[in-house]
Amino acid sequence: MENKKFLHKDSFDYEKYVAMVKQHHKNGDAFSWFDYIYDCVEGDYTKVFWADLEPNPYLVDWLKQELIKKHNKTACVIGCGVGDDAEVLSEYGYKVTAFDISKSAINLCKKRYPNTKVNYLVADLFDYPKEWFESFDVVYECNTIQVLPNQYRKKAKTAMNNLLTKDGYILVSCRSREENTMEDVIPLPLSKSEINEFVTIEKLKEISFEAYDDTQEPPVPHFWGVYQK
Numbered sequence: 001m002e003n004k005k006f007l008h009k010d011s012f013d014y015e016k017y018v019a020m021v022k023q024h025h026k027n028g029d030a031f032s033w034f035d036y037i038y039d040c041v042e043g044d045y046t047k048v049f050w051a052d053l054e055p056n057p058y059l060v061d062w063l064k065q066e067l068i069k070k071h072n073k074t075a076c077v078i079g080c081g082v083g084d085d086a087e088v089l090s091e092y093g094y095k096v097t098a099f100d101i102s103k104s105a106i107n108l109c110k111k112r113y114p115n116t117k118v119n120y121l122v123a124d125l126f127d128y129p130k131e132w133f134e135s136f137d138v139v140y141e142c143n144t145i146q147v148l149p150n151q152y153r154k155k156a157k158t159a160m161n162n163l164l165t166k167d168g169y170i171l172v173s174c175r176s177r178e179e180n181t182m183e184d185v186i187p188l189p190l191s192k193s194e195i196n197e198f199v200t201i202e203k204l205k206e207i208s209f210e211a212y213d214d215t216q217e218p219p220v221p222h223f224w225g226v227y228q229k
């Protein structure tokens with residue numbers, strides 16, 4: 001396990017991480033390395049380097065508005081990682097389906113939240129169960145489109161839109177970049193025109209959009225977008 005410590009939060013090595021991701025992309029393998037990241041922490045979710053271990057504050061602020069009043073409201077979390085955002089959606093009364101392509105990530109969630117009401121499961125955004133089609137009032141994703149190589153990024157938005165009920169909301173949190181810059185910088189942040197494809201291609205309505213710098217040192221530019229069907 002020693003050689004995998006470069007992926008642990010407390011000994012993370014960005015250069016080695018990038019080399020690993022690029023090698024997988026070069027081999028035409030866009031997805032298997034996610035499980036590697038969760039597997040190498042050997043059951044300790046606090047060591048997952050990209051996990052904030054708290055719910056996204058923009059998601060919490062959106063939930064506080066209580067825009068969806070109906071009973072039995074449903075939410076789907078794409079690429080749920082170690083589960084903080086799925087759990088807060090559940091706390092706000094949503095029936096939550098949270099999935100990740102990584103079995104090790106889902107195992108970490110189940111171990112971390114043994115009494116959870118969230119339905120955590122292994123699934124692929126590009127091959128999810130047909131019965132999920134148009135069945136969620138909220139579809140949430142944080143930092144998942146941005147880890148996908150180019151050929152999957154438009155498809156990811158369509159797959160998210162297909163999960164949404166009529167009038168449902170897509171909530172997106174991601175790193176951002178200026179147009180025509182950082183096109184191969186891992187992780188691959190989204191440009192405004194890219195996130196805007198929820199409007200220009202998926203034909204959703206932009207309800208709110210914010211570009212902001214996070215609290216890291218140095219600060220990392222981000223987008224938060226809310227779109228409605």
Ligand SMILES: C[S@@+](CC[C@H](N)C(=O)[O-])C[C@H]1O[C@@H](n2cnc3c(N)ncnc32)[C@H](O)[C@@H]1O
Nearest residue numbers: 034051079080081100101102124125142143144
């Ligand atoms: C950068 S991580 C973000 C995890 C979590 N959302 C967070 O904010 O901490 C991206 C996540 O997307 C998952 N993922 C990547 N491709 C996926 C796919 N095709 N279907 C489902 N999950 C996927 C990865 O396993 C990983 O957990």
